[in-house]
Amino acid sequence: MKIGFDAKRIFHNTTGLGNYSRDLVRILDEYYPSNFYYLYNPKPKKVKRLKLKPSMKEVLPESWIWKKLSSLWRQKAVISQIKSDNIDVFHGLSGEIPRKLKQNGIKSVVTIHDLIFMRYPEWYSYFDRKIHFSKFKYAAENADCVIAISEQTKRDIITYLKIPESKIKVIYQGCHNAFKVERTNEEKDSLKKKLDLPEKFLLNVGTVEKRKNALTIIKSIRNLDIPLVIVGRKTKYYKEIEEYITENNLQDKVIFLEGLSMEELSTLYQLAEIFIYPSVFEGFGIPIIESLFSKTPVITTNDGVFPEAGGSHSRYVNPTDVTAMENEIKLLLSSNELRDEITEEGYKYAGKFRDEVIVQEINNVYRNLLED
The missing domain is CATH 3.40.50.2000 (Glycogen Phosphorylase B;)
Structure with missing residues (x-):
């Protein structure tokens, strides 16, 4: 399989979302080295905590315009490079996926970690809440599978994003x-x-x-x-x-x-x-x-x-x-x-929460999507 990842957090985040993203790619490579892992990074990396293996490839914007407009590339323009790389499954690791994956015949998964911005709106600005909701709602509705990192998050996805339970799979995260x-x-x-x-x-x-x-x-x-x-x-x-x-x-x-x-x-x-x-x-x-x-x-x-x-x-x-x-x-x-x-x-x-338990469940999600 060729699996693509939204790799922004892998290369630019040192806390929870970054650790989840790096650990997931790391254990996938360890247990399923025959796959190829494409890490779509909107701009040159700052955090160097993932050692790239032969089965991994960091993918940056190709043209100078998208290097300047990296956020827009991550949301939309990246789709042309995903298609060119013949990706089988694209995985949004932090609540987001690019636009029009489904229209281009690319299966997709999104991991949602929490919906704190909806549970505790007073902790966020009005502008941030609107942006987060728009991105998460689109991803949850358009991905073929939604991974919740806990039963608590699953309940929140059903309650706040109105996603059917049948579309959500709980897969815990481990640690380094x-x-x-x-x-x-x-x-x-x-x-x-x-x-x-x-x-x-x-x-x-x-x-x-x-x-x-x-x-x-x-x-x-x-x-x-x-x-x-x-x-x-x-x-x-x-x-x-x-x-x-x-x-x-x-x-x-x-x-x-x-x-x-x-x-x-x-x-x-x-x-x-x-x-x-x-x-x-x-x-x-x-x-x-x-x-x-x-x-x-x-x-x-x-x-x-x-x-x-x-x-x-x-x-x-x-x-x-x-x-x-x-x-x-x-x-x-x-x-x-x-x-x-x-x-x-x-x-x-x-x-x-051991690696072998988590990685098997993740790989099964990818396999099942391709079989469907």
Whole structure:
């Protein structure tokens, strides 16, 4: 098969959408190397986290005009190059597909990660909501198959985009292989020294934005004798956090980090006592899976997708309940036996997010479309 991908996120995104896109192409190449994978990139790459294999080809706009109008190329003009490459199936990896694939006889799949802009419109500008809705609605209606990354996202696609359930397939996403490698004591000690980390700490990973709700964790540790490490890009929400830290003299209890490699991040997970992820809403929540594979106990949000990602042995709280979160942290810190049980069962649960499970389901989608 020749499979084409909207590769914008692969080459220009370092967070969730980029990681999903790179990991999917990587495992497809690993398990189905006889296929050919065409990565349609609107402009020269900035993020170099995917090593291109012989079966992969990066495709850029051919003419100077489309190099200048790269966004328009991605939506429309790319179709001529997709046709020229004789693509069998085109996969939009982040809620979008080019126009007129179906009219040109090209089967298509679109992955939709979440519809947060519809659930929480107050977090987006009017203009952004209109653009997102237009692109997602077109993709969901015109693709031959819609992949939802969770049952939660599937329900939202049915509710907000009015797509029939029969057209939607839930296929979970996994995480980078780095999180499945047990780090040596030397690697752990080296990272602790490099980052000047405390002996014991709590961990939170994700963009430092209001939806991710890191401030609740900080409030919950105000009276606890353990620091918190937060890894992620800062947004304007960081100022609100910074003000709280200063007002409560918590400068020595909260450590912010950015720019870690995947290997460093995976080591950090394995060093942490507890991973805490009190996000208000996610389409899935890859950091939870990263923590399960890292054998680090998880405290996360008690509804939405989070129990789906964390399994029955992770710990769940109302994301705005500071007292409940503090109590969960104290409980886990006080019981090695409970932490061991949670990590062991969580690691078993993570088996449903392994590469071989996910890639077989994805490849079956492609095969079934061509057979139809």
